[in-house]
Structure formats: structure tokens, C-alpha cells
Amino acid sequence: MMNMNENSAFTDPYDSLAALFRALSHPARLAILEVLREGEACVCHIETLLGLRQAYVSQQLMLLRQSRLVSMRRQGWNVFYYISDPRVFEVLDQARAMLPAPLPPLPRTPASQCTCPKCRIAPQMQ
Amino acid sequence: MMNMNENSAFTDPYDSLAALFRALSHPARLAILEVLREGEACVCHIETLLGLRQAYVSQQLMLLRQSRLVSMRRQGWNVFYYISDPRVFEVLDQARAMLPAPLPPLPRTPASQCTCPKCRIAPQMQ
DNA sequence: CATTCATATTCATCATATTGAATGTTATCT
DNA sequence: AGATAACATTCAATATGATGAATATGAATG
Numbered sequence: 001m002m003n004m005n006e007n008s009a010f011t012d013p014y015d016s017l018a019a020l021f022r023a024l025s026h027p028a029r030l031a032i033l034e035v036l037r038e039g040e041a042c043v044c045h046i047e048t049l050l051g052l053r054q055a056y057v058s059q060q061l062m063l064l065r066q067s068r069l070v071s072m073r074r075q076g077w078n079v080f081y082y083i084s085d086p087r088v089f090e091v092l093d094q095a096r097a098m099l100p101a102p103l104p105p106l107p108r109t110p111a112s113q114c115t116c117p118k119c120r121i122a123p124q125m126q
Numbered sequence: 127m128m129n130m131n132e133n134s135a136f137t138d139p140y141d142s143l144a145a146l147f148r149a150l151s152h153p154a155r156l157a158i159l160e161v162l163r164e165g166e167a168c169v170c171h172i173e174t175l176l177g178l179r180q181a182y183v184s185q186q187l188m189l190l191r192q193s194r195l196v197s198m199r200r201q202g203w204n205v206f207y208y209i210s211d212p213r214v215f216e217v218l219d220q221a222r223a224m225l226p227a228p229l230p231p232l233p234r235t236p237a238s239q240c241t242c243p244k245c246r247i248a249p250q251m252q
Numbered sequence: 253c254a255t256t257c258a259t260a261t262t263c264a265t266c267a268t269a270t271t272g273a274a275t276g277t278t279a280t281c282t
Numbered sequence: 283a284g285a286t287a288a289c290a291t292t293c294a295a296t297a298t299g300a301t302g303a304a305t306a307t308g309a310a311t312g
Contacts, residue, residue, distance in 0.1 A: 005270080006272080007153065010232070017221060018156055049136065094216040103143065148269095187289095203286095205290090242288090262304085265302090278289080279289105
């Protein structure tokens with residue numbers, strides 16, 4: 001990991017903690033986690049909500065999975081992602097509290113074209 | 127910042143939060159913050175405690191300063207660094223709590239050769 | 253089994269971060 | 283002023299991360 005040098009017995013223990021923060025150090029990944037705060041969501045849902053390309057969302061989800069921040073479950077054609085450990089939101093909330101300005105909430109209903117079962121059943125809950 | 131592309135109106139607000147996490151995503155910087163948890167410290171102190179080169183410590187301190195995580199105060203030959211906003215430790219502590227194994231504490235007294243006034247007055251408090 | 257839908261992965265490219273080495277700066281002391 | 287102590291900065295090399303485009307996979311359906 002990293003450039004891996006100038007490290008010391010005293011900084012090494014922080015590698016795993018640093019890795020956790022690195023997983024959180026990307027706006028798209030943070031936005032995805034916020035989507036999942038509401039509950040599990042399929043990839044098409046995340047795509048639509050955030051206005052990102054499918055492959056891009058999958059890439060970020062892969063990184064979140066590798067960091068063990070999210071897990072997935074397959075159901076028919078869809079893959080539903082969910083938060084592995086809700087304690088991540090305590091980290092996120094404490095960090096948000098440090099920002100000079102509050103972050104806006106996620107969009108309510110983004111004219112979703114998502115066609116997953118859940119969306120068909122409860123289509124963008126007006 | 128970043129590669130800056132494939133972003134959206136919905137991920138943009140998370141840029142500043144991501145920047146905060148990026149500042150925390152490095153073992154040496156985390157170790158420095160832990161040193162400063164005990165109170166302000168001069169650069170020579172951090173060097174000695176963590177076994178890192180002086181220039182390297184200064185570089186990391188510069189990044190921490192740019193992220194407004196630490197502030198500094200000059201006193202004679204020494205520059206003392208201190209935590210700007212103690213809420214950072216709430217972020218750190220919540221993140222630590224997510225790790226599978228607990229992190230070891232910082233070294234008590236690393237045979238300090240630090241010669242700053244504070245160390246001369248209270249030399250490595252056995 | 254071919255097709256389709258939803259999602260995943262790979263690869264190439266470009267951007268950013270890390271690090272070491274060298275050098276610059278500032279305050280103090282003689 | 284010159285020397286020195288403590289720190290800071292710059293520069294270049296390398297490593298890592300981000301992104302887009304293309305392609306692959308796996309489950310379901312006809």
C-alpha cells in the first residue's frame with residue numbers, strides 16, 4: 001500500500017485505520033454510502049439517484065466491498081448492496097460535524113427510471 | 127482535486143468531506159495526530175517519538191495544516207503544533223472502533239533525544 | 253440454448269500523492 | 283554579522299488512484 005517507505009514501527013499500526021479513511025476519501029463513495037443509509041439499494045437505483053454511469057458505480061462499489069464497508073446480495077437480475085457495519089455512519093456523522101457548512105440532504109426523488117422490482121412496486125414514493 | 131470528472135450535482139457536495147478523510151488516510155499523519163492528542167508538541171518531539179525524518183514530518187505537518195487539522199505556534203527555535211479542532215478525535219475514535227483489532231497505544235518514552243525546552247524541563251517523564 | 257437485463261471486470265490513460273534528497277528559512281546566540 | 287539550531291520548502295522520481303471505454307459475466311426468459 002501507498003508508497004510504502006519512510007514508515008516506522010510506530011506508524012505501521014495505523015495502516016489499517018488509514019486504509020479505512022482512504023476508502024472514505026472519495027465523493028462518489030461517500031454519496032453511495034449515504035444512499036445506503038436509507039437501506040439496501042440495487043445498482044440501478046444508485047446510478048439513477050446519483051446520476052453516475054453504471055460501470056463507474058460498480059467500480060466504486062467494488063472498492064467499498066474490498067474495504068468491507070458494504071456487502072451485497074443477489075436477487076434475480078439485481079444486486080442489492082447494503083452497509084456492512086452501521087458504525088460507519090457514526091464516523092461519517094462526526095466528520096460532517098467538523099465541516100464549516102452542513103451538507104445538503106440527498107435528493108428526494110430524482111425522476112427515477114429505475115426498473116428494479118422494488119422501484120416498480122413502490123415507484124419513487126412521491 | 128482528484129481526477130475530477132464523472133462527478134455529479136449529487137456527489138459534488140461530498141468533496142469537502144472526502145478531502146477531510148483524505149487528510150486522515152495516511153499512517154504517518156494519523157500517528158502525528160495521536161501524538162498531538164496528548165497536547166501540543168514540537169517537531170523534534172514528533173520526529174523522535176515516531177522515528178521519522180525531520181523533513182518528512184514537516185511535509186506531513188504541512189498537509190495537516192492545509193487541511194486545517196492542526197495549527198502551529200512558534201516559540202524561539204521550536205515550532206509547536208497542536209490540534210485545531212478536538213472533534214477530530216471523535217472521528218478517529220469512531221473509526222478505530224470499527225477495526226477488527228484494537229490499535230496499540232503510542233510508545234511511552236522512546237529514549238527521547240529531544241532537546242526542546244519542554245523536554246529539557248520534563249525529560250521524558252519516566 | 254440464444255437473448256436480454258443488470259451488473260462486473262479489465263485495460264489503458266491520465267492525475268494525484270508519496271517519498272528522498274537537497275536546499276532554504278527563521279530565530280537565537282556569540 | 284556569522285554560526286547554529288530547528289524547521290520548512292522545493293524538486294524530481296516513483297507509486298498509487300481515478301476515470302472512460304470496451305468487454306465479460308450471470309441469472310432469467312423465451
